[in-house]
Amino acid sequence: MKKLFFIVGLLGLSPIFAQKTNVDITPNNSWLKAGVTAGVPVGDASDVSSFNLGLDLRGQYLFNPNVAIGVASGYSHYFGKSDFEDFGLVPVAGFFRYYFKPSGLFLGTDLGYGFLTNVENNDGGLYVNPQIGYHNRDWNLYAFYQNTWAENDLDLQAVGVGVTYNIRFK
Template sequence: MKKLVLVFAMFVGLSTFAQEVKVKDITSKNSWLKLGLNAGVPMGDADDFASFALGLDVKGQFLVTPNFGIGLATGYSHLFGKDGADDFGIIPAAGFARYYFQKTGLFIGADLGYGFLMNVENNEGGLYVNPQIGYHNEDWNIFAFYQNTFAENDFDIRVLGIGATYNLRF
């Protein structure tokens, strides 16, 4: 329950900020859609049931300042089962924040929200956290990540991986 309260508080904070942004403020210089792919290796509890993870990232970002962006994130991470275990997946519904040190170069950020589990019995999901560090330019983001879904019944799904997204300007 505490996790759901945290996720709710995050969305209230993002929606409060979003009300302050006027449509005329959104331009191709400060807002874009990020589409990408990621791959990783399962760790922790997930390592017992999965051998590899592939995913799709979809994010909408607004730059609050030239160095700080916020937005919404979703996508799908597919974990391939091993030793007879079924494949399963995660669909995140998250907000995110990123800090860009310069116009081109290093960035850090994190997604925070809820991860909905697919094809997992007796477990709908849980708190989703995805910290990232990487390199960016005007068109691309290349990053390392450590995705963690704190799912119900003390089942944590962790993936360590790399990803890339392409920026589509509005």
């Protein structure tokens, strides 16, 4: 079932990838996003962790003023409750964002694989991270729901907020 969601997600984005074949990378359409996140684990994760902090790193390309795709990674550190060790999540994902205006509301999601660190008998699983937020030329502020369907029926979820700064190519 997880593989089905992944394939449907990729097929849903295929018309976007097929629209433009001549790609010019400029400071106006491509940049890095670097920032931090903070969240509260929910679901299975709330049994073993009470808080998470993370780093967010993205490379973005704008097809037009409203549609962007890119790659996303980073690290989310889950602080273990008493009797549980800390653990982490390293996502490797593609992302899609829709910007309604040059400044203002955006919707987006990441889709990929989340690698778990410091978790025995579990390498990770399907990763999804929908977001809603505010953006301008330099900053992005957003709320997110992060879910990783990992091996051995582990459903790792968190809700939180993040902020990223746009680092423009020159």
